[in-house]
Amino acid sequence: MRILIIGAAGMLGRKLSERFGRDQVLGTRPISDLTLADVTGGDGIIAADLSEPGVAGELIASRPDVIVDLAAVVSGEAETDFEKGYRVNLDASRYLLEAIRLAGSDYAPRLVFSSSIAVFGPPMPRVIADDHPTTPATSYGTQKAIVELLLSDYTRRGFADAVAIRLPTVCVRPGAPNLAASGFFSNIIREPLHGRPAVLPVAAEVRHWFASPRAAVGFLIHAAAMDTSVLGRARSLTMPGLSATVGDEIEALRRVAGDDAVALIRAEPDEAIARIVDGWPRGFDARRASELGFVAEQDFDEIVRVYVEDEMGGVLG
Amino acid sequence: MRILIIGAAGMLGRKLSERFGRDQVLGTRPISDLTLADVTGGDGIIAADLSEPGVAGELIASRPDVIVDLAAVVSGEAETDFEKGYRVNLDASRYLLEAIRLAGSDYAPRLVFSSSIAVFGPPMPRVIADDHPTTPATSYGTQKAIVELLLSDYTRRGFADAVAIRLPTVCVRPGAPNLAASGFFSNIIREPLHGRPAVLPVAAEVRHWFASPRAAVGFLIHAAAMDTSVLGRARSLTMPGLSATVGDEIEALRRVAGDDAVALIRAEPDEAIARIVDGWPRGFDARRASELGFVAEQDFDEIVRVYVEDEMGGVLG
Numbered sequence: 001m002r003i004l005i006i007g008a009a010g011m012l013g014r015k016l017s018e019r020f021g022r023d024q025v026l027g028t029r030p031i032s033d034l035t036l037a038d039v040t041g042g043d044g045i046i047a048a049d050l051s052e053p054g055v056a057g058e059l060i061a062s063r064p065d066v067i068v069d070l071a072a073v074v075s076g077e078a079e080t081d082f083e084k085g086y087r088v089n090l091d092a093s094r095y096l097l098e099a100i101r102l103a104g105s106d107y108a109p110r111l112v113f114s115s116s117i118a119v120f121g122p123p124m125p126r127v128i129a130d131d132h133p134t135t136p137a138t139s140y141g142t143q144k145a146i147v148e149l150l151l152s153d154y155t156r157r158g159f160a161d162a163v164a165i166r167l168p169t170v171c172v173r174p175g176a177p178n179l180a181a182s183g184f185f186s187n188i189i190r191e192p193l194h195g196r197p198a199v200l201p202v203a204a205e206v207r208h209w210f211a212s213p214r215a216a217v218g219f220l221i222h223a224a225a226m227d228t229s230v231l232g233r234a235r236s237l238t239m240p241g242l243s244a245t246v247g248d249e250i251e252a253l254r255r256v257a258g259d260d261a262v263a264l265i266r267a268e269p270d271e272a273i274a275r276i277v278d279g280w281p282r283g284f285d286a287r288r289a290s291e292l293g294f295v296a297e298q299d300f301d302e303i304v305r306v307y308v309e310d311e312m313g314g315v316l317g
Numbered sequence: 318m319r320i321l322i323i324g325a326a327g328m329l330g331r332k333l334s335e336r337f338g339r340d341q342v343l344g345t346r347p348i349s350d351l352t353l354a355d356v357t358g359g360d361g362i363i364a365a366d367l368s369e370p371g372v373a374g375e376l377i378a379s380r381p382d383v384i385v386d387l388a389a390v391v392s393g394e395a396e397t398d399f400e401k402g403y404r405v406n407l408d409a410s411r412y413l414l415e416a417i418r419l420a421g422s423d424y425a426p427r428l429v430f431s432s433s434i435a436v437f438g439p440p441m442p443r444v445i446a447d448d449h450p451t452t453p454a455t456s457y458g459t460q461k462a463i464v465e466l467l468l469s470d471y472t473r474r475g476f477a478d479a480v481a482i483r484l485p486t487v488c489v490r491p492g493a494p495n496l497a498a499s500g501f502f503s504n505i506i507r508e509p510l511h512g513r514p515a516v517l518p519v520a521a522e523v524r525h526w527f528a529s530p531r532a533a534v535g536f537l538i539h540a541a542a543m544d545t546s547v548l549g550r551a552r553s554l555t556m557p558g559l560s561a562t563v564g565d566e567i568e569a570l571r572r573v574a575g576d577d578a579v580a581l582i583r584a585e586p587d588e589a590i591a592r593i594v595d596g597w598p599r600g601f602d603a604r605r606a607s608e609l610g611f612v613a614e615q616d617f618d619e620i621v622r623v624y625v626e627d628e629m630g631g632v633l634g
Contacts, residue, residue: 082418082474101399121550131450132450133448133449133450133451134450134451135469135550135551136466136469136470137473137550139470139474142466142467142469142470145466146463146466146467149453149459149462149463149466150459150463152452152453152459153453153456153459156454157399157456233438233452233454234452
């Protein structure tokens with residue numbers, strides 16, 4: 001089993017690479033080769049910009065059995081840099097699909113694509129069903145929705161065996177506080193766990209859709225290993241997740257790390273962020289993916305504990 | 318009012334050009350300039366292949382107020398020639414959008430795009446609602462759905478003022494019998510009206526969604542002239558039409574042209590065509606477009622009479 005990860009230097013890419021390195025198998029099949037690529041390059045990671053014509057062809061010349069495509073410009077940057085967003089989030093994935101198609105009719109690898117709940121836009125019901133129409137309200141969501149359509153068509157034509165998984169907001173993200181509008185969802189847990197203050201820009205009633213980095217890596221692996229013959233034409237799956245409010249987050253933090261940790265959260269309402277977050281989904285009935293074996297956390301305590309286990313060696317700082 | 322029609326040599330393009338030439342106005346505004354372009358060129362039509370980089374920029378250098386984009390490779394050809402389908406149905410429209418964006422922030426023309434009910438795919442309810450998800454089952458439908466997403470994003474960003482109209486199957490098409498799988502819907506009316514035999518490859522119970530060429534031209538003109546401020550982000554409109562069976566068609570033909578005309582239809586069941594048609598939509602509740610003033614025929618007699626009036630000078634025989 002030969003595996004290629006594109007976007008391997010990102011947070012999920014690194015965690016997925018580590019997991020493959022540890023497991024040495026995907027499903028029941030041993031991993032004989034793991035190739036890592038990212039536009040930034042890095043230790044053990046090939047520097048490759050798939051938005052340049054020809055690069056994808058070189059990268060898949062070894063005919064990997066599984067390709068995980070995680071490369072993306074995030075939502076905020078796709079909005080501020082229109083051309084870069086389309087180049088990285090649309091053109092690069094299309095070049096990859098074309099390289100796969102042109103590699104010959106005997107090659108149709110499993111292609112796992114990290115899509116996003118940003119393919120949905122207002123108006124949205126409180127709980128969004130699997131067959132809700134994709135009407136993205138951002139360039140990022142538009143690009144993800146377009147690649148979903150391409151993956152479905154290339155799969156139908158037999159060129160690839162693609163699965164697009166729509167990831168919840170990944171929380172708690174490790175590393176430095178993120179400037180993205182969604183950053184505070186992670187900041188208010190991670191920073192207090194490390195004894196540092198955090199700013200909360202929205203009301204405690206704000207509700208959103210979450211999964212841990214560990215669950216997200218699990219989604220990617222399950223999508224890479226699953227039997228896709230049951231999917232038919234519908235190759236885009238909304239991943240399960242946890243619908244929780246900021247208040248739920250804070251109470252989970254209190255149960256795991258105590259009142260002192262919660263006291264480090266300072267409310268500092270930000271109307272601009274509140275307006276952006278107001279346009280985001282609040283929850284899904286991700287029945288189809290759940291029935292297909294994708295599993296996320298059941299409560300926010302679990303999400304906090306995953307952070308403590310995976311990022312703090314299980315020990316509160 | 319300067320107008321550019323792309324795909325002007327096609328059936329709808331020619332009819333729309335004639336109509337603009339006759340009307341001399343769009344809504345209440347006089348038409349000062351009408352530019353026609355098509356990959357084939359022709360009498361009074363500029364030869365321009367918009368799937369070539371740079372061509373769109375030249376074509377819109379005169380900054381038309383309204384651009385009607387009708388250029389497309391039809392469904393069957395997009396399926397047999399994968400590359401041509403994506404080049405003409407996706408890349409050309411994207412080049413056009415990019416040319417419009419790069420023409421400057423003071424230029425955001427009305428862009429009317431001929432989309433299709435092929436953006437919908439099985440499973441479909443008997444009557445499809447305006448918010449039904451787009452899950453195309455063909456490369457053609459995929460390409461139309463992608464351009465719809467692009468139009469919506471470019472409009473949201475202020476680069477264009479786009480309206481995508483999802484046309485019903487246009488019937489009765491003038492001209493020679495069409496080899497497309499849908500051709501028989503027109504053939505069984507047009508050929509007998511001219512005293513010629515026609516083959517019916519499916520059962521009389523087969524139901525589909527229709528509008529006349531005259532109604533389709535009316536849709537394009539209304540989309541070009543309408544107030545788009547009421548549309549918000551949702552720029553793709555399923556056009557009204559008539560849900561009718563092949564039996565309804567035949568009885569309409571009988572009422573307009575008599576039993577002798579109907580006797581020219583010969584049943585010759587074709588399993589392959591029946592299977593293709595079985596995957597097509599049967600009807601829509603096109604409420605939103607109707608409320609916005611788009612109007613189609615109410616019964617098939619009217620569709621037959623439109624053919625007699627517009628293609629036969631109102632005289633049978």
